[in-house]
Amino acid sequence: MADASGPEAEPSDWSFLLKWNNYSGAEDNGDLASWEPEDELLQESGSSTADEDELTEAQTATTGSKIDDDEIVNIINASIAHYTSIWEPNSGVPKEDWIVYEPEKMWEDAESKGKRQQMISRYKAEVDWYTGGLDRLCEEIMEFPGSNSDAVRQQCKNLEMTVYNLELASWLLSIYSLSPESDSDGDIHDTERGGQSQLAPVDQSDQHAAAGIIDLGSPPASSIGDANEVSYVSPVAATAEEHTPTFLPLNLQDIHTANHGDEPEQASLATVRRWLWRDLIETQDRKRVVLKALHELHAADRENIRSRLKVVGKAKCRQEIKAYINMLSRDEPRIHGVLQRDFVKIQIIGRLFFSWWYCDDYSTKAPSRADLGELSDELSNSPLDLDVFYDFLCKIMDTTFSQEALQHPDRPSQAEIIEISDDED
Structure with a gap:
């Protein structure tokens, strides 16, 4: 044929x-x-x-x-x-x-x-x-x-x-x-x-x-x-x-763009993909900011995060994020005593935390030294913020970014499926 x-x-x-x-x-x-x-x-x-x-x-x-x-x-x-x-x-x-x-x-x-x-x-x-x-x-x-x-x-x-x-x-x-x-x-x-x-x-x-x-x-x-x-x-x-774009009004101006539901950790990959950065930033939606940032990472980087979370645990992860912040505030190229292959994973998680903290996309940028100093002080006074971030990250790696979900990126999550009862039964 x-x-x-x-x-x-x-x-x-x-x-x-x-x-x-x-x-x-x-x-x-x-x-x-x-x-x-x-x-x-x-x-x-x-x-x-x-x-x-x-x-x-x-x-x-x-x-x-x-x-x-x-x-x-x-x-x-x-x-x-x-x-x-x-x-x-x-x-x-x-x-x-x-x-x-x-x-x-x-x-x-x-x-x-x-x-x-x-x-x-x-x-x-x-x-x-x-x-x-x-x-x-x-x-x-x-x-x-x-x-x-x-x-x-x-x-x-x-x-x-x-x-x-x-x-x-x-x-x-x-x-x-x-x-x-x-x-x-x-x-x-x-x-x-x-x-x-x-x-x-x-x-x-x-x-x-x-x-x-x-x-x-x-x-x-x-x-x-x-x-x-x-x-x-x-x-x-x-x-x-x-493709030749043409002009055609979309007639969707009456739609609220930031209404995404109440459980972001249950969102499917297809749902996260549709979120717009400007909506998430305007509404200071830190959870969805992290989901969006994770979604845009390379698959290898996501798997690096998954493996790091399993290996080090909460206390160690918290220490590594603080060490990464201190490294940047001192304008140093690396964290002392950390292997390069581990530093790459710490850096990815650290940037995700910046996205979480500042409610913005920090995948390719870092806060100013002044902001880093303030952040370091805040975390010293309130270490629970790091725990909340860690728990949420672990949660979405097991839901939205689970291995099964990644194999079926178009499939809605279980929470997004609306069950319709059969009145005849």
């Missing part, structure tokens, strides 16, 4: 997916189980040729499925296209956790703090992460599709949150990827639209590629029935440079 990203791919093979170009913005999260794609391949038919019967029997014998690979591919494609077409920046997010995204302000804040390239790298990594996740989910559906088209559609519901997260990461990447020169061209300041200066999601005609649409090309006759030749386009092929 031809690769949809190659030169042999015909636009007509998947052009029907571009119908969302005229997406009205109305909320339509219809159930896929009752939603039928228009492609004639998806219509149940009572007639079949003898060759088709033989093919179905062969597939049923090997995979337990009575549905051929082409139909599975079309259902997966249609499902991805459906979720992509209805995506908005807060899709899949409980209404109380909706966020007002201000693209222009986000870009300017990152640029003024010298963090725009860091944000670009971060969201490129997220695009790659969710791309791989979507690929794996599609492969699992292809391998175990079920016995009929309804079973395939039911499995395709598992694609929803991954598609939403991929779309959000791609959109945020497109915002931070705008160059400073774009400002003078009107890409950020929209002078022709009555002062409207909100950037909008990426051009949605490119978002189908970003969501990983499976190849719709018809295979040659000799390859029919060969499941290994059913391929799909990796979303990595759709880079940020291909």
Whole structure:
């Protein structure tokens, strides 16, 4: 089968997916189980040729499925296209956790703090992460599709949150990827639209590629029935440079951005990812500041924290943070008597404590010497603050950042799952 990203791919093979170009913005999260794609391949038919019967029997014998690979591919494609077409920046997010995204302000804040390239790298990594996740989910559906088209559609519901997260990461990447020169061209300041200066999601005609649409090309006759030749386009092929941001009001200004619930230590990774630094700093939400800072660390650094907490315990950790503060206040390069490999771990935990104490992002900066002196005095008078920080850090390493949670970053935490009772039982 031809690769949809190659030169042999015909636009007509998947052009029907571009119908969302005229997406009205109305909320339509219809159930896929009752939603039928228009492609004639998806219509149940009572007639079949003898060759088709033989093919179905062969597939049923090997995979337990009575549905051929082409139909599975079309259902997966249609499902991805459906979720992509209805995506908005807060899709899949409980209404109380909706966020007002201000693209222009986000870009300017990152640029003024010298963090725009860091944000670009971060969201490129997220695009790659969710791309791989979507690929794996599609492969699992292809391998175990079920016995009929309804079973395939039911499995395709598992694609929803991954598609939403991929779309959000791609959109945020497109915002931070705008160059400073774009400002003078009107890409950020929209002078022709009555002062409207909100950037909008990426051009949605490119978002189908970003969501990983499976190849719709018809295979040659000799390859029919060969499941290994059913391929799909990796979303990595759709880079940020291909996205063209346009202007479109998000109409979310009535949403309270800092309402995050009462138990931050029970938040899922997907929830933490949506929090904005400016909200956390404005509300002086120290617990969520630590969660956000931990979320943005490299995986290796998080594991260094985990191992250090287990090895040293509370009393030793408290001493190490104080020693790190004293080292910085004396402008010394290292803590005397501490191995370099241990110092790296102490430094990471120390910076997390600064983020906690000052309710700000201290992952790449340190307090002034005057502030460090005041902090040292405060901790001498009130050592319990370090204990509270240590206990909270241990807690979230076992909840939000547990090994299981890190393996399933899109999964809501147990506390975020709303149980619905069955009145009929």
